[in-house]
Amino acid sequence: xxxxxxxHVLSGDRPxxxxxxxxxxxxxxxxxxxxxxxxxxxxxxxxxxxxxLAVLAGSYDIALGYTGIVSLAHAMFFAIGAYAVAIxxxxxxxxxxxxxxxMAAGAVLAAAIAAAITLLSxxxxxxxxxxxxxxxxxxxxVLATQLRGLTGGEDGLSFSLPAALSPSFHLLPGRVLGVxxxxxxxxxxxxxxxxxxxxxxxxxxxxxxxxxxxLAIRENAFRAExxxxxxxxxxxLASALAAAIAALAGGLMAVLxxxxxxxxxxxxxVMVDILLMVVIGGMGTLYGPALGAAVIVLAEYxxxxxxxxxxDALVGIPVLPALFNPDRWxxxxxxxxxxxxxxxxxxxxxxxxxxxx
Amino acid sequence: xxxTRSLTVRFGGQAAVDGVTxxxxxxxxxxxxxxxxxxxxxxxxxxxxQLRATAGDVFLSGARITTLPASRRARRGLGRAFQLTNLxxxxxxxxxxxxxxxxxxxxGLDFLGLAARHTALHDxxxxxxxxxxxxxxxxxxxxxxxxxxxRKLEVAILLAMQxxxxxxxxxxxxxxxxxxxxxxxxxxxxxxxxxxTILLVEHKMDVVRRLADRVIVLHQGRLAADxxxxxxxxxxxxxxxxxxVRAGDV
Ligand SMILES: Nc1ncnc2c1ncn2[C@@H]1O[C@H](COP(=O)(O)OP(=O)(O)OP(=O)(O)O)[C@@H](O)[C@H]1O
Ligand SMILES: [Mg+2]
Numbered sequence: 057x058x059x060x061x062x063x064h065v066l067s068g069d070r071p072x073x074x075x076x077x078x079x080x081x082x083x084x085x086x087x088x089x090x091x092x093x094x095x096x097x098x099x100x101x102x103x104x105x106x107x108x109l110a111v112l113a114g115s116y117d118i119a120l121g122y123t124g125i126v127s128l129a130h131a132m133f134f135a136i137g138a139y140a141v142a143i144x145x146x147x148x149x150x151x152x153x154x155x156x157x158x159m160a161a162g163a164v165l166a167a168a169i170a171a172a173i174t175l176l177s178x179x180x181x182x183x184x185x186x187x188x189x190x191x192x193x194x195x196x197x198v199l200a201t202q203l204r205g206l207t208g209g210e211d212g213l214s215f216s217l218p219a220a221l222s223p224s225f226h227l228l229p230g231r232v233l234g235v236x237x238x239x240x241x242x243x244x245x246x247x248x249x250x251x252x253x254x255x256x257x258x259x260x261x262x263x264x265x266x267x268x269x270x271l272a273i274r275e276n277a278f279r280a281e282x283x284x285x286x287x288x289x290x291x292x293l294a295s296a297l298a299a300a301i302a303a304l305a306g307g308l309m310a311v312l313x314x315x316x317x318x319x320x321x322x323x324x325x326v327m328v329d330i331l332l333m334v335v336i337g338g339m340g341t342l343y344g345p346a347l348g349a350a351v352i353v354l355a356e357y358x359x360x361x362x363x364x365x366x367x368d369a370l371v372g373i374p375v376l377p378a379l380f381n382p383d384r385w386x387x388x389x390x391x392x393x394x395x396x397x398x399x400x401x402x403x404x405x406x407x408x409x410x411x412x413x
Numbered sequence: 414x415x416x417t418r419s420l421t422v423r424f425g426g427q428a429a430v431d432g433v434t435x436x437x438x439x440x441x442x443x444x445x446x447x448x449x450x451x452x453x454x455x456x457x458x459x460x461x462x463q464l465r466a467t468a469g470d471v472f473l474s475g476a477r478i479t480t481l482p483a484s485r486r487a488r489r490g491l492g493r494a495f496q497l498t499n500l501x502x503x504x505x506x507x508x509x510x511x512x513x514x515x516x517x518x519x520x521g522l523d524f525l526g527l528a529a530r531h532t533a534l535h536d537x538x539x540x541x542x543x544x545x546x547x548x549x550x551x552x553x554x555x556x557x558x559x560x561x562x563x564r565k566l567e568v569a570i571l572l573a574m575q576x577x578x579x580x581x582x583x584x585x586x587x588x589x590x591x592x593x594x595x596x597x598x599x600x601x602x603x604x605x606x607x608x609x610t611i612l613l614v615e616h617k618m619d620v621v622r623r624l625a626d627r628v629i630v631l632h633q634g635r636l637a638a639d640x641x642x643x644x645x646x647x648x649x650x651x652x653x654x655x656x657x658v659r660a661g662d663v
Binding site (some may be wrong): 063260265267268269271272275276278279281282284285286287293 | 461462463482483484485487488493495499500501502503504508511512513515516517520521522523524525526527528529530531570574
């Protein structure tokens with residue numbers, strides 16, 4: 057049973073350390089039961105974000121961790137997927153077809169742009185490649201804010217979802233385990249299911265013969281070429297795949313928020329979050345970025361209230377309450393990240409695996 | 414058959430390989446000798462595609478391959494082992510060889526199969542590791558091997574590619590004395606297979622005498638001599654190249 061699960065569902069990818077296995081099981085169980093265990097919009101929003109960002113960070117890891125491609129345009133592909141879903145829905149086509157078509161179009165467009173960037177920067181070195189992607193991403197931000205008619209500019213696009221996904225839809229009368237089975241709940245599980253499937257697909261890809269070639273390219277592209285692998289083809293395919301999956305995650309994000317705008321998916325702070333998730337979780341491990349996504353989202357949602365609680369508990373003691381003042385949450389967030397990178401330089405998963413030898 | 418015609422590459426104004434015309438016939442082992450900096454490695458780079466020629470051409474089985482990328486040349490049967498060890502350092506010894514087997518089998522664009530399920534690739538890689546006495550180190554990262562074992566792995570990767578043309582660039586350099594025979598025996602074994610062509614850059618004259626059917630001498634990028642080992646090794650050019658004695662100076 058365990059062997060079957062490991063082989064067919066996880067594509068033979070071992071978590072590599074009991075603690076990683078435990079964390080992954082914990083994360084999955086938590087995501088599955090959150091709507092019932094911790095009812096409320098905040099917890100469900102946080103949980104859906106974790107699921108979506110795990111896919112986004114995982115897709116970035118395919119490029120960065122597995123192939124060694126340092127792109128700074130990954131948030132742009134996320135945004136392309138989100139806009140591709142938001143535009144038809146905000147335009148008045150409120151239907152499943154709009155979501156499906158938006159997802160597909162976003163993925164294809166993102167893959168095409170990623171492939172074009174990789175091919176056009178064929179001969180440049182890593183650092184220049186990163187600069188080029190940064191420039192493209194900045195340009196995309198300008199476009200998104202300028203093409204107001206299409207994207208809604210700075211304000212973005214709000215829209216409604218098909219009836220079955222709207223909060224006023226009730227699948228069952230009354231409550232199940234104290235929770236209304238409404239459109240919101242359906243949306244949550246739909247997103248979770250889609251994210252899970254995408255994640256398993258990525259596990260499959262990195263453990264395929266193709267995935268092994270990506271590792272070879274990361275390790276020594278020159279040698280991979282000498283073996284007979286056309287490096288540029290593999291790099292292009294890896295970028296395109298990563299971009300397409302990021303776009304699908306973006307589509308899910310638009311569905312979750314029933315909104316898309318530059319701040320939600322396109323801004324540099326999204327790109328920084330992606331980088332942090334991958335680095336904190338462990339590059340080139342795929343499981344790591346999923347855990348990294350959980351760390352970042354939990355910190356963003358719960359660090360401030362946690363500090364508030366701590367400050368309240370320490371009232372009367374000099375200095376400490378001020379130190380844990382919830383207004384300083386960004387400072388603590390920064391320290392948390394520095395701590396992670398300092399104490400777990402290969403990320404959560406990478407460092408644990410290494411410790412095990 | 415492999416052939417170079419007036420093959421030339423210049424770095425700045427300096428020609429590192431200068432108009433080399435030479436044919437390598439199937440089933441022969443040609444040793445390439447010459448002093449340091451003579452252009453031997455550069456000549457290899459031009460043949461296997463790591464460098465592009467400034468002028469001249471490379472032909473493989475009659476087809477012009479001068480401008481093909483290295484990967485296409487490898488798929489046509491040109492296999493190269495490098496003078497400076499050139500491995501996938503963080504991947505296991507087995508995975509290094511398995512990738513070569515995978516490349517040879519032409520399995521690269523399979524996105525959804527499981528690499529681990531291709532047991533035939535794994536078995537072939539293990540068989541190659543047995544041949545170079547590295548099977549017991551299969552699970553170790555390549556970077557953790559001793560220098561001598563890394564050289565063996567470099568050779569194992571070349572074997573795993575099953576090329577028609579084997580290019581060895583000083584395969585035994587830096588190896589301890591007791592490791593050298595393993596590699597020489599391997600090259601000897603490849604040589605028995607009369608379908609294969611071997612190019613061997615080698616400084617040790619006893620090795621050249623033992624293995625080579627033919628020796629060519631490169632000197633300052635030019636083809637300076639070409640002939641049977643016993644003739645060439647004794648010739649003035651090689652004496653000059655290796656001993657710095659100019660035959661005409663005496
Ligand atoms: N990429 C390069 N750019 C500039 N010069 C180069 C380059 N590659 C080789 N050279 C020069 O070309 C000449 C030939 O070098 P090469 O490495 O081919 O010599 P070699 O015969 O293999 O020597 P060795 O026996 O030391 O390995 C040297 O002068 C070297 O400095
Ligand atoms: Mg050399």
